[in-house]
Amino acid sequence: xxxxxxxxxxxxxxxxxxxxxxxxxxxxxxxxxxxxxxxxxxxxxxxxxxxxxxxxxxxxxxxxxxxxxxxxxxxxxxxxxxxxxxxxxxxxxxxxxxxxxxxxxxxxxxxxxxxxxxxxxxxxxxxxxxxxxxxxxxxxxxxxxxxxxxxxxxxxxxxxxxxxxxxxxxxxxxxxxxxxxxxxxxxxxxxxxxxxxxxxxxxxxxxxxxxxxxxxxxxxxxxxxxxxxxxxxxxxxxxxxxxxxxxxxxxxxxxxxxxxxxxxxxxxxxxxxxxxxxxxxxxxxxxxxxxxxxxxxxxxxxxxxxxxxxxxxxxxxxxxxxxxxxxxxxxxxxxxxxxxxxxxxxxxxxxxxxxxxxxxxxxxxxxxxxxxxxxxxxxxxxxxxxxxxxxxxxxxxxxxxxxxxxxxxxxxxxxxxxxxxxxxxxxxxxxxxxxxxxxxxxxxxxxxxxxxxxxxxxxxxxxxxxxxxxxxxxxxxxxxxxxxxxxxxxxxxxxxxxxxxxxxxxxxxxxxxxxxxxxxxxxxxxxxxxxxxxxxxxxxxxxxxxxxxxxxxxxxxxxxxxxxxxxxxxxxxxxxxxxxxxxxxxxxxxxxxxxxxxxxxxxxxxxxxxxxxxxxxxxxxxxxxxxxxxxxxxxxxxxxxxxxxxxxxxxxxxxxxxxxxxxxxxxxxxxxxxxxxxxxxxxxxxxxxxxxxxxxxxxxxxxxxxxxxxxxxxxxxxx
Numbered sequence: 001x002x003x004x005x006x007x008x009x010x011x012x013x014x015x016x017x018x019x020x021x022x023x024x025x026x027x028x029x030x031x032x033x034x035x036x037x038x039x040x041x042x043x044x045x046x047x048x049x050x051x052x053x054x055x056x057x058x059x060x061x062x063x064x065x066x067x068x069x070x071x072x073x074x075x076x077x078x079x080x081x082x083x084x085x086x087x088x089x090x091x092x093x094x095x096x097x098x099x100x101x102x103x104x105x106x107x108x109x110x111x112x113x114x115x116x117x118x119x120x121x122x123x124x125x126x127x128x129x130x131x132x133x134x135x136x137x138x139x140x141x142x143x144x145x146x147x148x149x150x151x152x153x154x155x156x157x158x159x160x161x162x163x164x165x166x167x168x169x170x171x172x173x174x175x176x177x178x179x180x181x182x183x184x185x186x187x188x189x190x191x192x193x194x195x196x197x198x199x200x201x202x203x204x205x206x207x208x209x210x211x212x213x214x215x216x217x218x219x220x221x222x223x224x225x226x227x228x229x230x231x232x233x234x235x236x237x238x239x240x241x242x243x244x245x246x247x248x249x250x251x252x253x254x255x256x257x258x259x260x261x262x263x264x265x266x267x268x269x270x271x272x273x274x275x276x277x278x279x280x281x282x283x284x285x286x287x288x289x290x291x292x293x294x295x296x297x298x299x300x301x302x303x304x305x306x307x308x309x310x311x312x313x314x315x316x317x318x319x320x321x322x323x324x325x326x327x328x329x330x331x332x333x334x335x336x337x338x339x340x341x342x343x344x345x346x347x348x349x350x351x352x353x354x355x356x357x358x359x360x361x362x363x364x365x366x367x368x369x370x371x372x373x374x375x376x377x378x379x380x381x382x383x384x385x386x387x388x389x390x391x392x393x394x395x396x397x398x399x400x401x402x403x404x405x406x407x408x409x410x411x412x413x414x415x416x417x418x419x420x421x422x423x424x425x426x427x428x429x430x431x432x433x434x435x436x437x438x439x440x441x442x443x444x445x446x447x448x449x450x451x452x453x454x455x456x457x458x459x460x461x462x463x464x465x466x467x468x469x470x471x472x473x474x475x476x477x478x479x480x481x482x483x484x485x486x487x488x489x490x491x492x493x494x495x496x497x498x499x500x501x502x503x504x505x506x507x508x509x510x511x512x513x514x515x516x517x518x519x520x521x522x523x524x525x526x527x528x529x530x531x532x533x534x535x536x537x538x539x540x541x542x543x544x545x546x547x548x549x550x551x552x553x554x555x556x557x558x559x560x561x562x563x564x565x566x567x568x569x570x571x572x573x574x575x576x577x578x579x580x581x582x583x584x585x586x587x588x589x590x591x592x593x594x595x596x597x598x599x600x601x602x603x604x605x606x607x608x609x610x611x612x613x614x615x616x617x618x619x620x621x622x623x624x625x626x627x628x629x630x631x632x633x634x635x636x637x638x639x640x641x642x643x644x645x646x647x648x649x650x651x652x653x654x655x656x657x658x659x660x661x662x663x664x665x666x667x668x669x670x671x672x673x674x675x676x677x678x679x680x681x682x683x684x685x686x687x688x689x690x691x692x693x694x695x696x697x698x699x700x701x702x703x704x705x706x707x708x709x710x711x712x713x714x715x716x717x718x719x
Contacts, residue, residue: 025051042072042080049087056319058357061091072111082112086124093127096360098135102128118157125150126165133172144172163189167205171212203232203241207248214252222252239276243269247285254292262292283312287325290332299335306332323352323361330368334375342372363392363401370408374415383412403432403441410448423452443472636667643670653718658702665699672696672715 028048035041045068053061065088072081089104105128112121129146147169154161166189173182186209193202210225226249233241246269253262266289273282286309293302310325326349333342346369353362370385386408393401406429413422430445446469453462604622644651654661654669661669671681678692685692700711 025055037071037074039075039077039080042068042075042077042084045071046080046083046087049084049091053087053091056356058091058095062088065091078111078115079117082108082115082117082120085111086120089124089127093131095358096135098131102131102136118153122150122153122158122161122165125153126161126168129168129172133168133175142172144169147172163192163201163205166192167208171208174209174212174216199232199236200238200241203229203236203238203245206232207241207245210245210248214248214255219252219256223249226252239272240278240281243272243278243281243285246272247281247288250285250288250292254288254295257295259292259296263289266292279312279316280318283309283316283321283325285309286312287328290328294332297335299332302332303329303336319352319356320358320361323349323356323358323365326352327361327364327368330372334368334372337375339372339376343369346372359392360396360398363389363396363398366392367401367405367408370405374408374411379412379415382408386412399432399436400438403429403436403438403445406432407441407445407448410445410452414448414452419452419456423449423456426452439472443469446472639670643674647673650718654703657704661702664695665702668692668695668699669715672712673718675716 025048028044028051032041032044032048035044045064048064049061049068052064065084068084069081069088071077072084085104085108089101089108092098092101092104105124108124109121112124125146129143129150132141132146133143147165151162151165151169154165166185170182170185170189173179173185186205189205190202193199193205206225206229210222210229213219213222213225226245230242230245230249233245246265250262250265250269253259253265266285269285270282270289272278273285286305290302290304290306290309293299293305306325306329310322310329313322313325326345330342330345330349333345346365350362350365350369353359353365366385366389370382370389373379373382373385386405389401389405390409393405406425410422410425410429413419413425426445426448429441430449433441433445446465450462450465450469453459453465650670650673651666654666667685668681671684676684678689678696681687682689682692687695696711700709703711703714705711705714
């Protein structure tokens with residue numbers, strides 16, 4: 001979620017997570033009972049909305065919001081009305097009721113603008129745009145209209161929010177397929193952050209862009225942006241950001257079905273969260289690791305990691321997150337046929353969902369309980385839970401859940417031989433699964449339709465569905481085979497690591513025993529000189545062992561020397577790059593100096609034309625000094641001298657390639673060698689970037705390079 005949205009939610013929620021929360025609510029309720037129907041009463045109600053919502057009493061929070069709105073309307077209290085509508089919108093947004101959330105936000109603006117709270121309007125408008133862009137499927141408005149309006153207010157009242165709003169504008173262009181505009185704006189935002197050395201903000205922007213690429217399926221680009229974001233978070237030493245980016249990388253690899261890389265990224269994130277005691281991050285990533293193990297059907301490991309995350313969430317007392325984790329755990333337990341444990345877990349999830357009035361989690365719990373009851377052959381109970389889930393999904397309109405609920409009901413009707421109803425629900429499941437491209441549900445529905453049609457005597461339809469089921473089964477079996485191989489590879493990798501550790505411990509133990517043994521043998525040699533030949537043979541054998549050890553140590557030293565040489569080479573390369581940067585700085589500094597001298601000379605000339613003769617002599621002396629500075633400026637000679645110290649054979653190699661290269665060609669080559677961009681070369685050469693591009697093209701021809709050759713790479717490779 002973007003900065004402005006996070007800011008809004010945090011102000012509303014996190015600020016109220018304080019000790020003594022219930023006494024605060026009791027105190028406010030007492031104030032409310034003693035207050036008159038005036039603006040102060042509205043303000044007390046506004047306080048109660050947030051604190052009651054955080055306490056878990058969602059219904060009470062909505063009731064206070066409605067009271068504040070009703071009284072605010074009677075009083076014409078715009079500021080209070082705006083805040084009450086905003087908080088109500090946030091509650092709807094948290095409940096994923098985006099249509100009502102937008103309606104509340106728009107009513108907020110109807111009062112916030114007249115109240116001239118333009119800073120508050122920025123958050124509200126930005127929230128509307130973000131919901132339109134990410135969450136509204138039907139009748140979606142153009143989110144950029146809202147972002148540009150928020151930007152207008154931000155430019156006047158809070159410039160710190162401009163970069164985050166511009167990031168949303170860039171993403172809106174990307175959603176529309178206008179990638180060039182999106183890239184231009186995104187780079188502008190990055191330049192703003194980097195100009196202030198705000199690496200956290202730059203990383204946040206890159207992470208947001210990467211998230212967008214991931215949603216659009218451009219996974220390689222997403223990986224590149226995530227890696228850049230991690231480098232900036234690492235530079236600013238912000239562990240939370242590092243963990244988030246590594247988690248997002250794991251999500252990309254999971255989307256690519258590269259399960260080993262997904263696990264590696266998630267374990268890296270977990271290590272970061274562990275090191276810095278970031279419990280919420282650790283809980284979330286533990287559940288994601290469980291999801292990877294579920295994907296490769298290793299349900300034992302999935303349960304272990306899910307339980308680890310669930311334990312943390314219980315400690316943090318996050319009811320919604322606990323209920324979601326319980327659903328995940330129940331699903332894994334059901335896969336291992338632990339029906340009694342599964343029932344306890346799912347019923348706890350159901351009770352928590354009822355407590356927090358979250359219909360989506362409740363629907364999922366009902367659906368899982370329906371599956372569980374069917375597997376236990378409790379048909380009546382299974383039908384009840386599926387019907388409860390079906391009723392909730394009428395409002396939620398989840399195609400995925402619709403396909404699964406219909407599939408469950410079809411199985412129940414088939415079990416009790418109500419074939420017409422079984423056929424209707426199986427076809428509904430089949431069509432919905434086809435729409436959302438869920439191969440697993442599609443395969444089950446096809447098989448079910450084949451069996452039902454066969455029982456009804458519709459043999460042609462039965463054959464068609466059976467044929468499709470066979471094709472889907474083969475596809476799923478292939479995928480399962482890949483998952484099995486992946487799971488075996490992971491197990492083998494972990495086993496090898498375990499064996500390596502064990503072998504290392506054994507070698508250390510053997511080495512220690514050998515050291516003790518060697519000491520004993522020396523003692524025996526000194527005390528048992530009379531043994532003679534036997535002792536000599538033993539000593540010779542020990543010398544042989546020592547020689548082997550010495551050879552091994554010599555080999556290790558040689559390896560160490562090799563590593564030192566490689567490090568020395570790397571250091572030399574880094575030193576060379578530093579010198580190149582120094583050369584570029586020298587060239588730019590010379591250009592800036594000459595530019596300043598020119599400006600001074602122009603200014604003196606302008607002043608000279610406007611004063612009397614008495615001061616003209618002094619001004620002539622100043623102009624003479626400036627001209628002397630120009631004449632004494634041997635910046636190119638100084639640059640050339642420093643350049644040849646760093647790259648002694650560079651010009652010799654170029655002239656050997658083409659003896660007819662001019663001094664301008666050699667200058668241009670030197671600037672390219674130290675990594676200067678066309679824009680930087682244009683600055684120091686007093687040319688336009690277009691002219692520099694033309695000169696580079698001509699130099700490429702003089703060096704006999706082909707159209708596909710990259711002159712910068714070739715020149716950088718020259719000694």
